[in-house]
Amino acid sequence: MFELENFKDNIACITPSGEQVSYGELQALTARIISNLKPYQLVFSMCSNTIGSVAGYISFVNNNDATLMLDSHIERSAFDALYQTYLPRYVWAPKEFASPKGAENIFCEKDYILWEITPNESPVSDKLSVLLTTSGSTGSPKLVRLSKENLMSNALSIVEYLNITADERPVTGLPMYYSFGLSIINSHVLVGATLLLTPSSYVEREFWQFANDNCFTSFSGVPYTFEIMKKLKLWKIPMPTLRTLTQAGGKLSNELLQFFIEKYESRG
Secondary structure (H helix, E strand, O other): OOOHHHHOOOEEEEOOOOOEEEHHHHHHHHHHHHOOOOOOOEEEEEEOOOHHHHHHHHHHHHOOOEEEEEEOOOOHHHHHHHHHHHOOOEEEEEOOOOOOOOEEEEEEEOOEEEEEEOOOOOOOOOOOOEEEOOOOOOOOOOOEEEOHHHHHHHHHHHHHHHOOOOOOOEEOOOOOOOHHHHHHHHHHHHOOOOEEOOOOOOOOHHHHHHHHHOOOOEEEEOHHHHHHHHHOOHHHOOOOOOOEEEEOOOOOOHHHHHHHHHHHHOOO
16 A cells, blocks of 8 residues: 655654654665564554654555554553454554563564564454544444555545645644544655654644644644634744644534634635
């Protein structure tokens, strides 16, 4: 799905520490991860807005594994419940994440560890690519199943509608394990754009400093995001390179919609 070699000289990711990786470097990293994987296996990916997290996700999709996207800060009891229910073959997690029961460390890079568990020899369907929890269901074994075709269709429609090109620089105001946050990564990686990856929240000064320092072009949120932006007057922050605001996850109230149109229309 992700043909990183097409954009090998483009910058793929930038982090607040100043680290940058090109698509060529990202491709090399994903190749190293894939060399430790068998295809059509279930992977638990403990997500964060970091290079390691993005590289793991791309690797699993390209290797035809099925990936359950989970918050890297998930409560351990919720993780254990899902772990016992689904018996993954691999867990990709930040190095500070406690090792899963019965797991062996087989690879480590970009502050992430690939854990392999005593093999569950039942391969997953070749049609299954991503698993997502629904709102409030992290503690439930119920998941949403997505195929690679689902992901590609969604990403391409977003690319077309928003006219996304390699010049775009979205800042990650949403988590990867959330469908909207994941769709931003998918749509921008497909065209070789630059992801501005930060674990900071949009209510923190550091978030906007990082975004502006790296000439961000788009910001995305849910209705609550924009309610808080209005309440905290975050819209007053200078954003000279911002071109697009996008919103999903429920209908934005007409009042908020009109408010942000008025405040940002004059900025182009």
